Amino acid sequence: MSRPVSPVGAAVQVVRPPALDAGGRTAAATTVTVGADEPVLPGHYPGFPxxxxxxxxxxxxxxxVAAPxxxxxSLALAEVESTRFLSPVFPGDELTVxxxxxxxxxxxxxxxKVATVRAVAAQARLRFTTGKES
Incomplete structure (x- = not known):
């Protein structure tokens, strides 16, 4: 089988590597900058991407995957359990994940939790399996 192909061209930067937080859970943080050149933008609300x-x-x-x-x-996405979109993300936004x-x-x-400087953009719960990605 082939590896997943991503529609997102932006690079992920790990800004807080995985570590135990005060509640005993493993937490991490990344940033992703949505460039105006993202391939999905021209067709998603032309004139107001x-x-x-x-x-x-x-x-x-x-x-x-960058901050397991x-x-x-290795992690492979098994399921998107839930998502909630709360505010839009525009070209030029830096997402903090x-x-x-x-x-x-x-x-x-x-x-x-995904946020921009304006607001929380989304919340999601994902489930991953470990082992080789297929």
Whole structure:
């Protein structure tokens, strides 16, 4: 099988590596800058581009892979358990992705909050399996 292909061209920067937080959970943070040259923007509301929600969730997936919990050799997305979109993301926005990891029966669960300087843009819960990505 082939590896996942991403519709997001932006690079993920880990700004806070995974570490235990005050609540005993593993937390990390990344940033992703949505460039005006993102390939999905020209067709998503022409004349008033908005970064698609599926791409915001892809930024969460990319962030999770870039900042996995300790001991997770490789992560593969198994399920998007829930998403909630709260405000739009525009070209030029820098997304801050706050990740909180918890162990699950067959891998890891990741709770994420995605924010811009204006507001929280999205909240999501994703489930990952460990092992080789297919």
């Amino acid at each position: 908005i970064f698609p929600g599926v791409c915001v969730i892809e930024c969460v997936r990319l962030s999770a 919990p300790p001991g997770a050799e 706050e990740l909180t990891w918890s162990a699950a029966a067959e891998g890891w669960k990741c709770t994420a």
